[in-house]
Amino acid sequence: MLANVTGVAISGRALLIEGAPGSGKSALALALIDRGAVLIGDDAVSTALRGGAVWATPPPNTAGLIEIRNVGIARMPTTEAPIALVLTLDPAAPRFPLELAAREICGVAIPALPFAPGDAAQALRAEHALQIHGLPLPVAVKSAQEGAV
Numbered sequence: 001m002l003a004n005v006t007g008v009a010i011s012g013r014a015l016l017i018e019g020a021p022g023s024g025k026s027a028l029a030l031a032l033i034d035r036g037a038v039l040i041g042d043d044a045v046s047t048a049l050r051g052g053a054v055w056a057t058p059p060p061n062t063a064g065l066i067e068i069r070n071v072g073i074a075r076m077p078t079t080e081a082p083i084a085l086v087l088t089l090d091p092a093a094p095r096f097p098l099e100l101a102a103r104e105i106c107g108v109a110i111p112a113l114p115f116a117p118g119d120a121a122q123a124l125r126a127e128h129a130l131q132i133h134g135l136p137l138p139v140a141v142k143s144a145q146e147g148a149v
Helices: 025-034 122-133 139-148
Strands: 005-010 013-018 038-041 044-050 053-057 065-068 072-075 081-089 101-105 108-115
Touching (some): 005 025, 013 025, 013 053, 025 122, 038 044, 108 122
Antiparallel strands (some): 044 053, 053 081, 101 108
């Protein structure tokens, strides 16, 4: 289980948002959910290795719950997805990343990107970060999704 991490799924891929308490993980997740993402877990995400990909799944003790600052705890639908990118909330994140780091999760290298929190375009920037730097959707998952359509 990963702590201090909030996860959402965007187009079948998991985007993990890590940072210190109060850094804006849930706020970014809410903005992404407003744009169509689905909650995986707030402030904790379970992980499992499946077919060479690391999957993010809702944590058993808080599945479906997200903290909305100054409002309370809200219940939302959840999903699971293969992890494609980790955003590390950091006010000192470089404006233009020259090198992409990696975070090892369950023995698999996942792209990791320092990410400045708190501006109005945060959700849009996160979606583009996933599109540009994230791992592709595993072939087996992509085939299953295409077969379901």
